[in-house]
Amino acid sequence: MNNWNKQIADMLADGTVALVIGYEEGSTPQKTRPLFCHDAVAAERLVMDGRCTHNLAVYLTKKELLPAEGRIGVVATVNVLKSALQLMQENQIPEGRFLLMAVGPEGKLTELPDAESLRQYIAAHPLPDNPEVAALIEKIDAMSREERWAYWQECLSKCVKCYACRAACPLCYCTRCIVEDNRPQWILPWASTLPNIEWQINRVMHMAGRCTGCGACYAACPLHLPIHLLTKKLTQEINREFGTERPAKGNVLSTFSPDDKENFIH
Amino acid sequence: MSKIGVFICHCGENISATVDCARVAQAAAEMEGVAYATDYKYMCSEPGQQLIRQAIREHNLDGVVVGSCSPRMHEPTFRRACAEAGLNPYLCEIANLREHCSWVHEKGEATTQKAIDIVQGLVEKVRRNQPLTPIRVPVTKKALVIGGGIAGIQAALDIANCGHRVILVEKEPSIGGHMAQLSETFPTLDCSQCILTPRMVEVAQHPNITLYTYAEVESVEGFIGNFKATIRLKAKSVDEKKCTGCGLCTTKCPNKKIPGEFNEGLGTRTAIYVPFPQAVPNKPVIDKEHCNYYQKGKCRVCEKFCPTGAITFDQPDQFITEEVGAIVVTTGFRVLPTSFFPEYGYGRYKDVITGIQFERLASASGPTMGEIRRPSDGTVPKKVVFIACCGSRDPAKGIPYCSKICCMYTAKHAMLYQHKVHDGESTVFYMDIRAGGKNYEEFVRRAIEEDKVNYVRGRVARVYERADGKLVVRGVDTLLGAQQVEIEADMVVLATAGVANPGAEELAQKLHISYDPYHFFAEAHPKLRPVETNTAGIYLAGACQAPKDIPETVATASGAAAKVVSLLSQDDLVREPLVAVVNRCAPPVYSTCVGCFLCQTACPYQAIEREEIKDRQGRVIKTVAKVNPGLCQGCGTCVSFCRSKAIDIQGYSNEQMYAEVNALLNHE
Ligand SMILES: Cc1cc2nc3c(=O)[nH]c(=O)nc-3n(C[C@H](O)[C@H](O)[C@H](O)COP(=O)(O)OP(=O)(O)OC[C@H]3O[C@@H](n4cnc5c(N)ncnc54)[C@H](O)[C@@H]3O)c2cc1C
Ligand code: SF4
Ligand code: SF4
Numbered sequence: 001m002n003n004w005n006k007q008i009a010d011m012l013a014d015g016t017v018a019l020v021i022g023y024e025e026g027s028t029p030q031k032t033r034p035l036f037c038h039d040a041v042a043a044e045r046l047v048m049d050g051r052c053t054h055n056l057a058v059y060l061t062k063k064e065l066l067p068a069e070g071r072i073g074v075v076a077t078v079n080v081l082k083s084a085l086q087l088m089q090e091n092q093i094p095e096g097r098f099l100l101m102a103v104g105p106e107g108k109l110t111e112l113p114d115a116e117s118l119r120q121y122i123a124a125h126p127l128p129d130n131p132e133v134a135a136l137i138e139k140i141d142a143m144s145r146e147e148r149w150a151y152w153q154e155c156l157s158k159c160v161k162c163y164a165c166r167a168a169c170p171l172c173y174c175t176r177c178i179v180e181d182n183r184p185q186w187i188l189p190w191a192s193t194l195p196n197i198e199w200q201i202n203r204v205m206h207m208a209g210r211c212t213g214c215g216a217c218y219a220a221c222p223l224h225l226p227i228h229l230l231t232k233k234l235t236q237e238i239n240r241e242f243g244t245e246r247p248a249k250g251n252v253l254s255t256f257s258p259d260d261k262e263n264f265i266h
Numbered sequence: 267m268s269k270i271g272v273f274i275c276h277c278g279e280n281i282s283a284t285v286d287c288a289r290v291a292q293a294a295a296e297m298e299g300v301a302y303a304t305d306y307k308y309m310c311s312e313p314g315q316q317l318i319r320q321a322i323r324e325h326n327l328d329g330v331v332v333g334s335c336s337p338r339m340h341e342p343t344f345r346r347a348c349a350e351a352g353l354n355p356y357l358c359e360i361a362n363l364r365e366h367c368s369w370v371h372e373k374g375e376a377t378t379q380k381a382i383d384i385v386q387g388l389v390e391k392v393r394r395n396q397p398l399t400p401i402r403v404p405v406t407k408k409a410l411v412i413g414g415g416i417a418g419i420q421a422a423l424d425i426a427n428c429g430h431r432v433i434l435v436e437k438e439p440s441i442g443g444h445m446a447q448l449s450e451t452f453p454t455l456d457c458s459q460c461i462l463t464p465r466m467v468e469v470a471q472h473p474n475i476t477l478y479t480y481a482e483v484e485s486v487e488g489f490i491g492n493f494k495a496t497i498r499l500k501a502k503s504v505d506e507k508k509c510t511g512c513g514l515c516t517t518k519c520p521n522k523k524i525p526g527e528f529n530e531g532l533g534t535r536t537a538i539y540v541p542f543p544q545a546v547p548n549k550p551v552i553d554k555e556h557c558n559y560y561q562k563g564k565c566r567v568c569e570k571f572c573p574t575g576a577i578t579f580d581q582p583d584q585f586i587t588e589e590v591g592a593i594v595v596t597t598g599f600r601v602l603p604t605s606f607f608p609e610y611g612y613g614r615y616k617d618v619i620t621g622i623q624f625e626r627l628a629s630a631s632g633p634t635m636g637e638i639r640r641p642s643d644g645t646v647p648k649k650v651v652f653i654a655c656c657g658s659r660d661p662a663k664g665i666p667y668c669s670k671i672c673c674m675y676t677a678k679h680a681m682l683y684q685h686k687v688h689d690g691e692s693t694v695f696y697m698d699i700r701a702g703g704k705n706y707e708e709f710v711r712r713a714i715e716e717d718k719v720n721y722v723r724g725r726v727a728r729v730y731e732r733a734d735g736k737l738v739v740r741g742v743d744t745l746l747g748a749q750q751v752e753i754e755a756d757m758v759v760l761a762t763a764g765v766a767n768p769g770a771e772e773l774a775q776k777l778h779i780s781y782d783p784y785h786f787f788a789e790a791h792p793k794l795r796p797v798e799t800n801t802a803g804i805y806l807a808g809a810c811q812a813p814k815d816i817p818e819t820v821a822t823a824s825g826a827a828a829k830v831v832s833l834l835s836q837d838d839l840v841r842e843p844l845v846a847v848v849n850r851c852a853p854p855v856y857s858t859c860v861g862c863f864l865c866q867t868a869c870p871y872q873a874i875e876r877e878e879i880k881d882r883q884g885r886v887i888k889t890v891a892k893v894n895p896g897l898c899q900g901c902g903t904c905v906s907f908c909r910s911k912a913i914d915i916q917g918y919s920n921e922q923m924y925a926e927v928n929a930l931l932n933h934e
Contacts, residue, residue, distance in 0.1 A: 090863070186911075
């Protein structure tokens with residue numbers, strides 16, 4: 001057993017945490033899958049390596065999956081930490097409820113008890129930009145308006161409105177999503193090109209200034225539609241207009257200071 | 267099934283000239299949910315209103331659309347008419363057929379069709395309207411005025427004279443502000459203290475005013491009509507009830523060489539001090555930073571001499587809370603010190619002084635008893651140079667704005683100097699002379715023509731001290747083709763820029779009011795709401811908005827007082843119920859609000875709070891957003907921000923607006 005598995009097993013055994021969410025070996029050697037450890041024995045199965053791509057932060061807002069009492073440990077990747085930090089800023093996870101932990105290269109377990117420690121850890125572990133994504137965005141940017149419209153129409157015409165993207169996203173935690181609202185019916189419920197585009201535009205706009213770029217939406221899409229390009233592009237736009245800093249409270253689009261430049265009014 | 271009445275007005279010929287009103291009424295009668303439709307020449311006239319009232323009663327209408335002029339014009343009229351007939355006024359909507367249609371289009375089929383569409387949109391909206399009742403917010407009939415300069419004094423007196431109670435908070439030991447420091451005032455040259463001190467005394471004696479000096483506002487909570495302010499009363503070390511203001515202590519204090527703030531460092535004071543002889547209240551405080559006892563643990567001389575035993579060492583600051591209905595911010599401004607200007611010697615030359623220091627030299631109560639004597643050696647300067655726009659209108663110094671008062675007080679200074687030193691010579695370097703104001707231009711002309719002040723148009727590049735100790739002013743005269751000029755001077759007076767007080771930004775944040783990049787407080791509207799802030803119930807006056815002279819300061823103070831009084835003269839604030847509400851729904855959801863509180867930072871009026879939804883045992887089920895109807899201005903920012911669509915504006919709900927827009931878009 002790895003040293004950190006042992007540490008976590010101990011935490012479960014002595015009641016420091018009531019549950020630990022992490023990853024275990026998947027059905028094929030190429031994959032890992034989420035694991036909920038309720039006891040020390042299960043902790044032996046925990047793994048952490050480059051194959052762990054599932055964003056576990058999605059479970060942090062699912063009350064029905066979590067024990068009512070006690071702390072919950074999460075063996076997290078940097079993407080999970082970023083989402084968790086965003087959830088904290090949006091008041092979605094009560095302070096002290098989760099113990100986020102990162103596993104270092106030599107199997108060293110780092111506990112990240114609060115938002116500040118998360119912020120520091122994330123800043124010290126920047127994720128590399130995905131060159132494929134950047135190339136795709138550039139390709140779409142280079143298109144004319146008409147070509148771009150045709151591209152997205154073609155692409156999203158395939159969407160089956162399964163909402164897997166929504167289910168996989170840790171930041172899509174609304175109790176009633178706008179697509180389930182029918183007074184008024186903002187978005188037509190069936191799957192066809194225009195309503196599909198409407199859905200994606202809404203999803204993406206709701207991510208403005210919030211999306212952490214983990215790519216869970218793309219990974220979840222059974223049709224492999226490149227919907228993550230939309231959120232990624234929006235993030236680029238926001239960075240360009242508002243800078244890469246995000247306010248600690250609120251959202252880039254909801255906070256202002258009187259000396260903000262007004263050059264966004266074109 | 268709704269029963270809506272549609273009333274199409276001809277507006278004389280204003281609408282009927284281009285719109286076929288009878289056809290619009292006919293088309294309306296066919297619309298789903300419409301029970302009655304008619305047209306009439308003047309709907310707003312008494313017979314027109316009677317028509318509406320009668321139709322409501324006869325047809326049991328549960329909604330009304332009046333197709334007429336802009337709702338800005340007659341919405342209140344028609345809503346009142348509906349209310350008189352027993353229909354909730356918020357079930358009446360206006361279709362703007364005049365400004366939005368007849369006035370902007372030519373006569374023709376398309377114009378009539380557009381009118382029908384507009385009516386259709388409103389019919390769809392009204393079908394979804396809910397009866398609403400006005401919101402009543404109780405008002406605490408007391409005002410808080412922050413800052414006891416002339417602005418605060420005037421505002422406090424005006425409010426108090428209307429019979430309302432006022433709390434006036436001043437951070438210094440005395441009220442009076444800058445005006446108390448001035449010698450004489452432009453454009454009439456009347457003595458500043460003579461016109462100010464009677465008002466200061468009036469404040470102290472007014473039965474409706476509670477004055478807290480040496481005090482600061484620590485925090486403010488609440489909203490219009492219902493603020494709660496916590497005020498820090500800094501320990502004065504003197505028991506005001508026992509002190510008779512005899513002043514013996516100030517003569518005995520051994521620490522006599524402290525540069526006095528009131529005299530702008532040109533005179534000295536003791537550690538226990540009254541800032542100036544006419545101070546209100548006229549009781550001393552101990553400045554802990556300079557007191558031997560507080561600094562070194564030994565002295566207490568004042569205590570020994572005080573005949574009434576009023577000295578109270580080692581008292582902590584006190585905190586009090588006051589509930590008030592309105593707040594006026596009058597914290598004023600300050601002028602930059604000479605040390606701000608490297609080109610004028612960084613404050614190193616004793617005889618380069620600021621305008622406010624000159625006021626003290628010229629003042630009869632000042633360190634020289636009103637004689638113009640220069641600080642370095644006390645001699646009477648024979649040549650004085652005044653430099654206007656020091657820092658002001660200089661983007662490189664970060665002050666692109668005009669400080670507004672300097673042209674005038676510089677003319678005043680030169681004039682006072684000429685009156686006091688008959689053989690003296692004065693020169694004013696200026697960029698432009700801005701003397702807009704009643705009798706202002708005449709005043710400047712008098713300085714130039716009667717008092718022979720030498721006005722040179724140009725910037726001063728440098729002021730330096732020559733080896734023989736003389737000050738040399740080097741500048742250009744732009745009216746002589748930018749010729750270099752060098753003038754020797756015995757004293758140089760800088761009209762330094764008026765800037766915001768150091769604590770202004772912090773105070774603005776405490777009060778949730780906005781401020782400009784220079785930290786002056788921002789008006790709700792620069793022209794039409796010049797003494798209001800964006801936060802309802804908080805008003806502004808005086809130089810905390812921007813540098814202002816006394817007449818303008820007093821005018822804004824009285825303006826702010828009028829706003830406060832009109833607020834405090836109501837028992838309840840009656841507000842339109844067109845405010846945001848966070849929805850509620852059946853368990854287990856309770857509300858679709860997920861408590862992300864992003865709306866909270868989006869709301870420009872700080873109207874959004876947190877609310878806990880609890881079960882019967884008092885356990886918190888969910889924390890959701892809550893809109894305070896007293897603060898909400900119905901702007902709708904939160905609505906557009908909420909991803910869960912958990913917030914709606916009453917009277918303009920998403921459902922209503924969606925239906926209206928859909929109806930407008932859906933015709934063939
Ligand atoms: C050199 C000079 C000469 C002038 N000559 C003339 C003239 O001849 N004629 C004319 O019309 N105008 C003149 N003025 C302008 C005049 O001084 C101002 O118009 C006037 O002082 C503005 O009054 P105020 O009450 O707004 O501000 P201030 O006079 O600055 O008063 C503000 C008060 O608020 C207090 N305060 C600040 N912050 C706080 C806080 N956080 N809490 C509590 N209290 C606080 C301050 O201590 C002060 O008492 C002159 C100005 C200068 C600089
Ligand atoms: S009302 Fe909407 S924006 Fe505000 S806290 Fe609730 S979910 Fe968030
Ligand atoms: S409508 Fe405007 S003022 Fe009212 S709560 Fe929403 S954002 Fe604030």
